[in-house]
Amino acid sequence: xxxxxxxALPELIQALxxxxxxxxxxxxxxxxxxxxxxxxxxxxAPDVVVFPSTVEExxxxxxxxxxxxxxxxxxxxxxxxxxxTVALHGGVSIDVSGLDRIVAIRPEDMNATxxxxxxxxxxxxxxxxxxxxxxxxxxxxxxxxxxxxxxASGTNAVRYGTMRENVLGLTVVLADGRVVRAGGQxxxxxxxxxxxxxxxxxxxxxxxxxxxxxxxxGIPESMSAAVCSFPTVADAINxxxxxxxxxxxxxxxxxxxxxQVDAINRYAKLDNPVAPTLFFEFHGSTAxxxxxxxxxxxxxxDHGGTDFRWATQVEDRAKLWQxxxxxxxxxxxxxxxxxxxxxxxxxxxxxxxxxxVETKRDIQASTVMAPMVGHxxxxxxxxxxxxxxxxxxxxxxxxxxxxxxxxxxxAMGGTCTGEHGVGYGxxxxxxxxxxxxxxxxxxxxQALDPGNLMNPGKVVRTWQES
Amino acid sequence: xxxxxxxALPELIQALxxxxxxxxxxxxxxxxxxxxxxxxxxxxAPDVVVFPSTVEExxxxxxxxxxxxxxxxxxxxxxxxxxxTVALHGGVSIDVSGLDRIVAIRPEDMNATxxxxxxxxxxxxxxxxxxxxxxxxxxxxxxxxxxxxxxASGTNAVRYGTMRENVLGLTVVLADGRVVRAGGQxxxxxxxxxxxxxxxxxxxxxxxxxxxxxxxxGIPESMSAAVCSFPTVADAINxxxxxxxxxxxxxxxxxxxxxQVDAINRYAKLDNPVAPTLFFEFHGSTAxxxxxxxxxxxxxxDHGGTDFRWATQVEDRAKLWQxxxxxxxxxxxxxxxxxxxxxxxxxxxxxxxxxxVETKRDIQASTVMAPMVGHxxxxxxxxxxxxxxxxxxxxxxxxxxxxxxxxxxxAMGGTCTGEHGVGYGxxxxxxxxxxxxxxxxxxxxQALDPGNLMNPGKVVRTWQES
Numbered sequence: 001x002x003x004x005x006x007x008a009l010p011e012l013i014q015a016l017x018x019x020x021x022x023x024x025x026x027x028x029x030x031x032x033x034x035x036x037x038x039x040x041x042x043x044x045a046p047d048v049v050v051f052p053s054t055v056e057e058x059x060x061x062x063x064x065x066x067x068x069x070x071x072x073x074x075x076x077x078x079x080x081x082x083x084x085t086v087a088l089h090g091g092v093s094i095d096v097s098g099l100d101r102i103v104a105i106r107p108e109d110m111n112a113t114x115x116x117x118x119x120x121x122x123x124x125x126x127x128x129x130x131x132x133x134x135x136x137x138x139x140x141x142x143x144x145x146x147x148x149x150x151x152a153s154g155t156n157a158v159r160y161g162t163m164r165e166n167v168l169g170l171t172v173v174l175a176d177g178r179v180v181r182a183g184g185q186x187x188x189x190x191x192x193x194x195x196x197x198x199x200x201x202x203x204x205x206x207x208x209x210x211x212x213x214x215x216x217x218g219i220p221e222s223m224s225a226a227v228c229s230f231p232t233v234a235d236a237i238n239x240x241x242x243x244x245x246x247x248x249x250x251x252x253x254x255x256x257x258x259x260q261v262d263a264i265n266r267y268a269k270l271d272n273p274v275a276p277t278l279f280f281e282f283h284g285s286t287a288x289x290x291x292x293x294x295x296x297x298x299x300x301x302d303h304g305g306t307d308f309r310w311a312t313q314v315e316d317r318a319k320l321w322q323x324x325x326x327x328x329x330x331x332x333x334x335x336x337x338x339x340x341x342x343x344x345x346x347x348x349x350x351x352x353x354x355x356x357v358e359t360k361r362d363i364q365a366s367t368v369m370a371p372m373v374g375h376x377x378x379x380x381x382x383x384x385x386x387x388x389x390x391x392x393x394x395x396x397x398x399x400x401x402x403x404x405x406x407x408x409x410x411a412m413g414g415t416c417t418g419e420h421g422v423g424y425g426x427x428x429x430x431x432x433x434x435x436x437x438x439x440x441x442x443x444x445x446q447a448l449d450p451g452n453l454m455n456p457g458k459v460v461r462t463w464q465e466s
Numbered sequence: 467x468x469x470x471x472x473x474a475l476p477e478l479i480q481a482l483x484x485x486x487x488x489x490x491x492x493x494x495x496x497x498x499x500x501x502x503x504x505x506x507x508x509x510x511a512p513d514v515v516v517f518p519s520t521v522e523e524x525x526x527x528x529x530x531x532x533x534x535x536x537x538x539x540x541x542x543x544x545x546x547x548x549x550x551t552v553a554l555h556g557g558v559s560i561d562v563s564g565l566d567r568i569v570a571i572r573p574e575d576m577n578a579t580x581x582x583x584x585x586x587x588x589x590x591x592x593x594x595x596x597x598x599x600x601x602x603x604x605x606x607x608x609x610x611x612x613x614x615x616x617x618a619s620g621t622n623a624v625r626y627g628t629m630r631e632n633v634l635g636l637t638v639v640l641a642d643g644r645v646v647r648a649g650g651q652x653x654x655x656x657x658x659x660x661x662x663x664x665x666x667x668x669x670x671x672x673x674x675x676x677x678x679x680x681x682x683x684g685i686p687e688s689m690s691a692a693v694c695s696f697p698t699v700a701d702a703i704n705x706x707x708x709x710x711x712x713x714x715x716x717x718x719x720x721x722x723x724x725x726q727v728d729a730i731n732r733y734a735k736l737d738n739p740v741a742p743t744l745f746f747e748f749h750g751s752t753a754x755x756x757x758x759x760x761x762x763x764x765x766x767x768d769h770g771g772t773d774f775r776w777a778t779q780v781e782d783r784a785k786l787w788q789x790x791x792x793x794x795x796x797x798x799x800x801x802x803x804x805x806x807x808x809x810x811x812x813x814x815x816x817x818x819x820x821x822x823v824e825t826k827r828d829i830q831a832s833t834v835m836a837p838m839v840g841h842x843x844x845x846x847x848x849x850x851x852x853x854x855x856x857x858x859x860x861x862x863x864x865x866x867x868x869x870x871x872x873x874x875x876x877a878m879g880g881t882c883t884g885e886h887g888v889g890y891g892x893x894x895x896x897x898x899x900x901x902x903x904x905x906x907x908x909x910x911x912q913a914l915d916p917g918n919l920m921n922p923g924k925v926v927r928t929w930q931e932s
Contacts, residue, residue, distance in 0.1 A: 195907065201659065
């Protein structure tokens, strides 16, 4: 790790200024804002924040950092959940929000190329008039660069896949400042190693993603959404399992436990039944959506699903989904003045009911408060631990429940993170899960970033640390 | 590159024998059979062929090769098209056909784990009774290990994706004999670098794939297929473009040019109209398939499509598709005693008509014979050059037409290979396409295979060669 004390900050700042001019800050407020994500992780501010507005400027900044042996931390919107933007070893935070150009929209090929700082909502606003949409929705209005770096997914992934499936190509600035393009516009390619997929999910540790080409989809002719309550968690999840196993192409199928529904009711003054709840959405032709909805509703009824509320109009669907989208902030409002620690596991669909029921039992037997939500069609669910990070006791208890959930997911053939990434919160969990494969990841990291300057301390323990 | 002359073959054979016993051959016929694929590429036999039957045996063989500094060439069914199995520098061919165990079929999670030597048809036979199928169909009855290594796709990719989208995890033997698992059974994961996608398409240059977990799909409630002729190539391809842009979820949409249809008519004694032809297949619910088929037929009619022949019964569909599946051998039969050189490009869908029309024009102005087929829903198409590989003149002409097609695809934002891979036939084309990204590929190759023993001379020129 570069020696913090050895850095000559004034010279660094001067050299960075030669690249980005005044778009650079060492103000405490700016540095602090860039030293954390949206989670419980201890924060650490970078030494400098730069705001490049072109790919060339990013390359210039990276070259300066390489010359000064200073860590580089890419920053999108700061909405990550595993501490990916925390400047563990100080260094330069590269805020890509100024890379805000929509480079090309190609409706005829159903793809778009955007710079890394463009957010998903901005992209969607730009393509709506052409009858297109970009489906990946991790909740936050994250930047496409950040979503790419964390391999984001969210509510629509069960139908449309994750960033893994929806990035056609990208441009990345490597640790030495070289600008490299991976992938392209072809829908498929067998041309060499899949560098696109290697950078998707690399969390800034292999390079700075500066441009992304993503797949777009036609806005479906028809969409319909529904909410439905169940007597027990197992009933709800078994309905999900059967829906997926039946091959019904649901666009979204989201689970909220009773604690989370209660939180939303209080937060948004709603009166949803306080019970395990599923949110469905169906996309397709008018006839197709009716067919899907009937099939899913029949399965839900067989599992005790009641109180179906349907929404087919845009406004009604938006209102219905708002409850789901508010989940995180509603959970936080249950215990003001604490932090939210959003956890994340994903298991094979057949084990989901078992995994969720056992996890709920742990929470009920614990002192910790932790509402649950899940992108259950993928086997992915989250707890939001509501904890005081300064209470050793609370943190220890949350860790205990979380560690048991991680071990449970792993034992069921699952993964320690379906979508939040590793950051620095899940390095040990990744090692448990991947075993010897971590050595392969480390070899790749070393090959592409021999100085360990790209977001050091994230994803893999590096050779200096291990 | 290891010095061929320096190798002590008897010691190598003895050490390999200690691992695989008698399942080893140096017979010329066996070596020759393992020194080529199904294409025009000059062949070279390995020094030894081994037939391991367990993962441990593969690891043992690799360790022996590492100790002796001898190249390792993984071999599936030998049906590759870019010379991937040719033992350019001699060495040991690892025939994985003995890794033939179906490890697990998990209908409840819609996935299966198989050893690398299991072929796609065997997998499909094993899961059919459970109402499941594995969609990737590259034509040949290839091994899952080989399909994984080449990132295979084929006729169903337009609906179900390629091996890239359908491999959940894999086990690989690295260059030093370590056995590493990547991915798992979860449908999505953000746990570290995407090693699964790195090994998918690595063509044996980063490790020997020994086990693969793939996604399975429910056999659709309804399937329907159709063939349709068009007045011109442009009409046919414009119908494809509009079908895709309309979001009709076709399961297959295949193009055959007039030359290829004529070849099939002669080969299979059929009487299809000798004209540009599309094959369609639709999967879904009974109502959904009718809806899709009506929409696609309307688009085809608008582009002059005539002579619709429909098939909904299993036998009729099989008969209809047999014509398409025979394409390669039918093409070869047009000029007996020559070799087939199957080329492969893929372009963004909006450029497909232009790319195909210009390529057809080149062929018509050339002395070379080259029927055309395409997985056109993906923007992917092939020529089969029918050439005498010993005629410098014919080969030069085929290369000229091919080079122009590659350049054309690249200029249109496409790729030099949609599905056949790089092997040793397309290294220069990959360099043209990927530019600086090839240096990243080379760095990864060097990190994971510092001795350059894993299928040397394929995909990337290595540091020794460059």
